Amino acid sequence: MSDSIWRVVWMGILGAGLIGMAGLLLVVGVGSVRELRQSLEELKPGDDLDEAESPVDPVE
């Protein structure tokens, strides 16, 4: 593989990294705040019994 091909590959990968990070911030950023709220709602004390409440190891 000649150096020119490597250069094109690396430029493409650097570009994909930059665009990927920007896209991730846009797409995941907003949605994840909403999901965090949902998770915290589910974790509110008293909502349900914890599956690991038993005093002994469940796999023993």
Place this chain on the structure above:
Amino acid sequence: MGLFHTEFATIDWIIVVVYLTGSILIGLWANRYVGGLSDYLVAGRTLRIRLALATMTGTELGLVTVMYVSELGYTKQFASLYLAVIEVLGLAVIGATGLVVYRLRQEAVLTVPEYYQRRYSQTVRVVGAVMMVLAGVLNMGVFLKAGSLFLVGVTGLDDPMALKLIMTGLLLLVLFYTVLGGMVSVVITDLIQFLVLGVGALVVSFFVLDELGGIGGLWDLSGTTYVNPLLGDNPVTSQEADGVGPWMLMAQWLTLSIAVMLWPATVSRTLAVKTPTVARKLYLFSSIPFLARRTLPALWGIGAFAYFAAHADLGSEFQQAIDSKNISTLSAMPLYLAKIIPSGLLGIVTAAMLAAFMSTHDSYLLCWSGVVAQDIVAPLCGGLSDRGRVMVTRVSIVVIGAFLLFWGLWYEVGQELWDYLAITGTVYLSGALPVIVGGLYWRRASSAGALAALVCGVMGVCGLPQVIDAINSRFFADPDGFQVFPALMMLVTMATPTLIFIPISILVPDRQQVDGSDTQEVTS
């Protein structure tokens, strides 16, 4: 302008302090959501895909990653990007097929060693846990050092005592909110850190690109630097064998492919998601942030290389500092950023990097401490109450933190940081590979084979340069004849546990297998 000149000013310190104070408050607030053990260790398995992705990015785009990737960008320029290709391909294959991670999440375990007991025996669980914690804590031992080198470079703070105090304070901060809030706290802070870090990384990349003369400048630069990783010699330096080459490429491909699948901190996030399908999707989508973590810091390292090459006086001062062992190539990127990012923005970038530092530390601390409580102390004590396990986890976080402080501040990394991480990681990964994959997919995998493979993982330390030198001087003294080299040793140590696991599993099967009453049904 001297080598340690920086744009970091009072406003930058204010930004950093405000950010860190916010982290303390979040840790305190998250504590109210921790009800039981699974809340503490895996956030009650409530994570959905976006949140899991944000927190996975927060963990895996740590400051230590930024430091070692930028160091590789500085020393090997564009050729260092081969690691990005390997990692992204590995994640995409796992995400598309669900290989290992789907079945592992189906097991509904809290930790990987818990799976060892379910599939093999309690002894395998305890031995596997010990190996995991040993490798993980050693691996993590240099994180603090990398963080301190970043702060020195960016802030220009050259008083060793002040630096140690700052790093101690940072570690205490992480310990504080991780001990209090467990995974709930980790997830919340990771989300904030993901947002701060993501914006910070893009801002830095913009300045670096601008300083390089835009895309055109970057393209021109690629024509005069190291681009072909198949070459063992880096053409821009005069030293021999300081490039990548086919052997190292193969060794890194093997190590990294296994690491993305089985590294405990990543797997712990997989175990915290809602369903096995989300676990699979998490891997598929994680290829984007993993690509970013391997490319953006590499770009900054490449920028640093070009900067020191263009400013001959600074380049020569930097080389002299490296030769006199005052600093290492790890410092190239922070020293560079301190000169090209304006005051104010530099504070935000530093806060982003400290966010990266903390988000990795909190997840790793929780991961290893959870393993100590769940898989070493609890089985050896014949079972512990839920409350007792949370207590042991919290104590372990503090003990591991104390070790990190001690190890991180005095241990000198004798090779490139990534090589150190890969070698210490091999201690766990080489043994875990056959034990987990064999357990999930091969009915004849036995406890004896698993134990042999896990213990054999210790061979991973043979990849350290000091051990390779000792082997060569003892067995291969002729410098013109055959000599062991790091990539070969990495391949041998990675493959040996698997090669031992298979025959021992066949020769020493578990009792259920001999009786023909195997109840360890492999899940579909």
